[in-house]
Amino acid sequence: MSDILRFREDETVDHASVTVDAFLEQTNSNAVRIEPGDDARALLQHLDQIKLVEVNFPVFGDGRGYSAARVLREAGYDGEIRAVGDVLVDQIGFMRRCGFDSFEPEKAFDEADAKAAFERWPEVYQPTTDGRTPIWAKRHG
């Protein structure tokens, strides 16, 4: 677990996650893994019981996971959302904005590069559930 970059204080779920289908059939698990083709909205009725959602990125170019994370956050989910798989350091800034709060990349990040990626952007144009104030809100007080 040492390769997980995490932005949460609570305890990590320490068992394996199940697929969305398996979760919906036997809803006693608290960790689910979303594949790119899965509909994150299928989980919305069960958010109370979920502590960890892993969103898999088999290839970095498949951006469905960004929407999945936002859909969950917009529905009020406040458990962990972890990006796993082909997660590159140049994407984690965007992922963070979409609601990911932990990262388990196939290839570990260079620590300095990861730090730079999170700290780089002083401003943002769009509001998301990450709470950052968009530029237009600053302009209009």
Next chain:
Amino acid sequence: MYKYDQYDQAMVDTRVEEFRDQVKRRLEGKISEDQFKPLRLMNGLYLQLHAYMLRVAIPYGTLNSAQMHALADIADKYDRGYGHFTTRQNIQYNWIKLEEAPDLLADLAKVEMHAIQTSGNCIRNISSDQYAGATADEIIDPRPYAELLRQWSSFHPEFSFLPRKFKICVIASDTDRAAMKLHDIGIQIVKNDAGEIGARFYVGGGMGRTPMIAPMIRDFVPLDQLVTYSEACLRVYNRYGRRDNKYKARIKILVHELGAEEYTRQVEEEFAHLLDQGVEPPLAELERIKTFFPNPPYDKDASDEIDRSDPDFAVWVDRNTAPHKQAGYAIANISLKPIGGIPGDASTAQMHLMAELAKDYSFDECRVTHAQNIVLPDVKKSDLYTLWQKLDEAGLGTPNLDQIDDIIACPGLDYCSLANARSIPLAQRISERYANNGKSDVLGELKLKISGCINACGHHHAGHIGILGVDRKGVENYQLLLGGSEGADTSLGKITGRGFDEDGVIDAIEKVTDLYLDQKEDGERFLDTYRRIGMEPFKEAIYE
């Protein structure tokens, strides 16, 4: 025009530094070319046949003179003394060194320009009507809406890894000069019966190998929901657009496969959800942006008369100027299509000159058109003659707007790694042929467009005459299409039949235009005649 505040400037400056860091990591071997590729693509940097090509964004095609001067300086400093204006109202440089690209971007940032999202599977630079703000036929200047969407789409955290590239166009007039319905999202700003301004959404148009005209999915989106509605359109696409096949990944395929009705239903559902998410900037932001697009201080007493005693000038006025909303003014088009020239190319000297002329005669503004020409939007009629003389002296006074030699051509096999065939030399030869046979003038409006492959960057589907480069057993071959159009009466061209070699296609085009001249009835343009008599007679003339 829009001016950056400290926030916009910070975003662009940050991007320059980020890219400098990415290039450094690439040159140090910390990231592979595979990993670097999507990063450089998000900065408009392509690896082409001979060198890197950099595409610079010109938001909604609008430039001031300082920016045009800077583009000229960049052509000198980093390229070979010229730039290429594209069908997406951008400019491309073809001979860029990777090590120098970060400095180039820093130079751009100094004049509030960038190459952000000019390639890659993200929301691209937003295009608009090149006559925006100046033409008599629009209900309002569409550019503030385009600017609002530019900011919303820049560095969008959710939509930077879409199934495919995504192009948005915003216009505000019934006369569509920007091929709006051939975009992923085409927005027409309209007025409803109650006199309120809103946005009409067309989604799922495009060219490429499966050209489609976008269906309208919503006839009126209130202005305080414009961003939210766009976000809904994009989210449905990001979640459900196809990713299994690059050629089926554009939104037009999703809309087509779901049907416009089902796609619309999903968008409306997402929209209803997003309305509660607070993604929409307040109307005050739109009002702030609008203040950057005031009417220039027109001279209300300017004379509406034009002295036409110089016949060459009179021809240029008839062909290359368009009516202006303000009496005493005209919209002037600068043709980047000299006889035998490379469509859309401009030298450093020509760019500097156009910048000066924009400053002296058009309130410091010029525009790039999707037909690869330049527009000076606000020229006093009494200045036209001097302007034309200066243009003509620099090889920029060709009076051929919308004529057969005003050719749109993609870079083709001379630069592009995807090309099947050359576009540029073919365009040059067609232009020369029609200069020599003297038929360009009698043909009148006839839009000819050439793409070097099925990707259709040269918009061949939308040409009255279109040419598509294909590969036939390793030999360059050209297919001919007739009957395309991109305006309010958008239609897609049809292939005439078997293809031709380079000489063959030029001869075939001349047979087509000869038949038109023979068959045309009073006042008919080529397109009108084609629509009246159909493909058959043209086929007979070509293949007999």
